[in-house]
Amino acid sequence: MDEYIDILNTNGEVSGKTCLKSEAHKKGLFHQSVHIWILDSEKNVIIQKRAADKDVFPNLWDVSVAGHISAGEQPDISAIREIKEEIGLSVSKNDLHYIGTSKKKVIHKANLIDNELHHIYICNINFNFDALKIQVEEVSEIKTIKLENLITAVITEKNNFVPHGKDYYSFVFNELKKLYI
Template sequence: MRGISLYYIMDERVAIWDENGQPTGREALKSEAHKNGWFHPTVHIWFYTQDGRILLQQRSAKKLTYPLLWDVSVAGHISAGESIEEAAVRETAEEIGLDINFSELESIGVFKSVRKHHEELIDCEFHHTFLCLLRKPPGELKKQDEEVAALKLVPLITFAEELWGLANPGKYVPHEPAYYKTVIRQVQKRL
């Protein structure tokens, strides 16, 4: 139950969207949105290097969903009243200690995601997804210990092979295949 108490301490208000990704004008606590399966917006930022590596984040052991699995470099909820741009910059600073300008991010799409973890936790989100060139060595990043267990750079080809070949089932957060394919293809285009 320790993880649940942490979850509620970190509760924030989020905007509620409809199933088509349109704001409804309503707000709720994140915990309430997850309990009721209400759609809400998030940001995902994938950092990559010029030599073809992608920055992965290992989720904290304290996370209610997918603890210790590897995931997107930076991800987080967009607080009610906060813009997508503000959330992307804030989450990047909070989770990996990196200050960026929104102009450094390249949008690669918005992805609808529905994950029913159990009766009291249903993630219904629209992931506003971006790529960003990592201009600092990973050793200079400062992970947020409450959210992030570890950070590592992985060759894009290794990442793709592990996802498609299922060489490491249970290693990565199970996003939709189309989501991962888009991320990998869009990074490849920029190399």
């Protein structure tokens, strides 16, 4: 779905300019997204398999929920919205633990450039997995995996996971370990 998003300046601050997400990707304009890692009290992490028809990284396993921040929207509100849209789980601001940001620029092809500032959250909430409902336009499958097994899988099975980069995964996994291991 195309939507209006805020364009950021080089410091990662909203510049006052907006454009369609498709235009930002076509021109490589710096914009923001949210990544939410969801796990329960038993350290089961939800991961999603990206839909087969996604422009980038189709059929690869990824963060529990991710999405673009709409123009004028705050990152935490975007996170709550994206979680509900992609997997049908209702959460509140109090369920979100902000851990930081990650900057990433990937040139997928000449007219598809991801230039994003990811706002990263951990959401520790008990959920009924069978009640979750995926947004089939974005996600083909979800499953849970023990945190320790996820860390091992990302390190050893790089071809099955979105290549966010070693620094990104190290940062997220270190934060998860500090909180939950």
